[in-house]
Amino acid sequence: MTVITYAQAALLALQQEMERDPTVWALGEDLGPEGGVAGQYLGLQRQFGKHRIVDTPISESTIMGAAIGAAICGTRPVVELRYADFGICAADEIVNQAAKIRYMLGGQVRVPAVIRQPIGMRDGMAAQHSQSTEAWWIHIPGLVVVAPATPADNHALLKTAIRCDDPVIYMEHKELWAATGEVNAAAEPMPFGTAGILHEGSDITIVTWSSMVPVCLAAAGKLAARGCGAEVIDLRTLWPWDREAVCASVAKTGRLLVVHQAVRVAGFGAEIVAEVTERMFGSLRTAPRRLAAPRTPIPYSEPLETRCRIADDRIVATALEMIG
């Protein structure tokens, strides 16, 4: 075990997978000398060469389209789209091609591509560099959607994503790049759909992911100090998501609160609440609730941006209301 950052954990996973499998390669803007926007590719071009760590033009459609073409011809591309906001520039290739090729061609071929799209607010990046678009991709049949919250998960899940034979939307969070944690370099890939119960409690289930995980854990600590037990579940992967872990927890607590940084309206929290309500309406002691961003573009000015964020105190207050 070593303590490294979330960005370094991803770097380690990619390096290990590239050493293990010569068909793994990465493409995107600025991956070489600077090693990507967060150093998550640092040194890899020196180690593996420019043909396996490929610096591309600012051409998102072709970054994605070329990755698909290469994926169906025997390689495993790791696509770096820099920010989820720019993933939208490649939405056609992701939705109309990558997600459907296996299906519409009758299973003749697979698209083993990892599509990295860092999400979320960070340091006043404003409306076009701060979005959390995970629900967009979860809606598309054929895609796996991953959103790791810790260095260890980023390491283990990126390995899984690279070895996956289907396209994986891999959403790191920009505000987590510098987060540190223990990582076992020899860790095995983590199966998709395995949630982590990061704080146990029997009064309320808080389901979350990505950068909201540390915030929910802080809230759980405050709730514990007030004698309330919050069970914090980090979904880790959003499609597939660990319904069993969530339902088992709600069966125990009877209360469900979903917290995410993405917009509340039609966010993935709505799906989780609907699914849990359909499955276990009779076990609920109070109406499930969601805490998420308002349906506004993300503003630049700090107090405005802050209003879009979910703070631990809001989670505490909401949980206390629900517990009654």
Add this chain to the structure above:
Amino acid sequence: MTGTQAPRIERVHGMFLTMLLIRAFDEAAGDARRAGKLRGSVHEYIGEEAIATGVCANLLPTDYISSYHRGHGHCIAKGADPAAMMKELHGRAGGVCGGKGGSMHVADFSLGILGANGVVADGVTMAVGAAQAVKLRGENRVVVAFFGDGALNRGPMLEALNWARVFDLPVVFVCEDNAYSDRTRTASVTGGPGILARAAAFGIPAETIDGNDLLAVDAAAGRFIDAARTGRGPQFLHAKTYRWRGHLALDKGLYRDPAEVAARIAEDPLARVAAWLISQGVAAATLEADRLEATARVNAAVAAAEAAPWPDVKTLFDDVQDAGAPA
């Protein structure tokens, strides 16, 4: 016929058979759509057969092609089984994609056919990626990207041209210029000096040819594919042709001047090859027998497709994805 000319005549005759098969296939497919026996979009390649045929005649079985919505001809020219394709168009079990793709998604990866495609220019970005995989793996393959003139006005197309040049990829771009972008004359919505200039702007060797002249296509494709195969990077072939029918089977194409249509149909690429073969001593009766044989083969494919079972509805859930597959 002379001894030295015989192999050439044999080659052209072989390509003529491919063109006949494409023509018969798309006549039958269009008829079936108009008769309501097929669903969805069927884009006929009638009148453009010389391009797919002449290009694919210069490819190895291991080479890749990517295609677009008007893709039946490319698949047949690359060796796809017309019977399995016809089943696919009919949405039946035994179709090349199990009936899930239909006309716009015909593909056969065992033959290097990366697929027809329902989004204009998307097959082109995938083609440059396929070429990148070829280079990464150190393989001896060329990739041909077929697309129409309408694709030159999509951003991804222009990105892909730049990309192929920047990474020096073994890809041959083949623009099938049938003068129409769906129902709009391409010239009326295209700025600048034209298609060739766009390729040239990216530093890609480019040439305009008569796409209705099989011998010209064969010769140019041979040179361009050889150039790509021998490390000279991307190449661009601009083949001028004409779409005899509407954009798709249910489009009568009435927005076009009938005189224009008649004049261009008179340039029938099939008739031109037939005339050349006859000039080289091949009997007209032989060519007529060839035509009847192609028609019979396609008719048999249609009959087999109509008689084929529907896919098991349970296959709806197959091949979506492994993790998170629909229950």
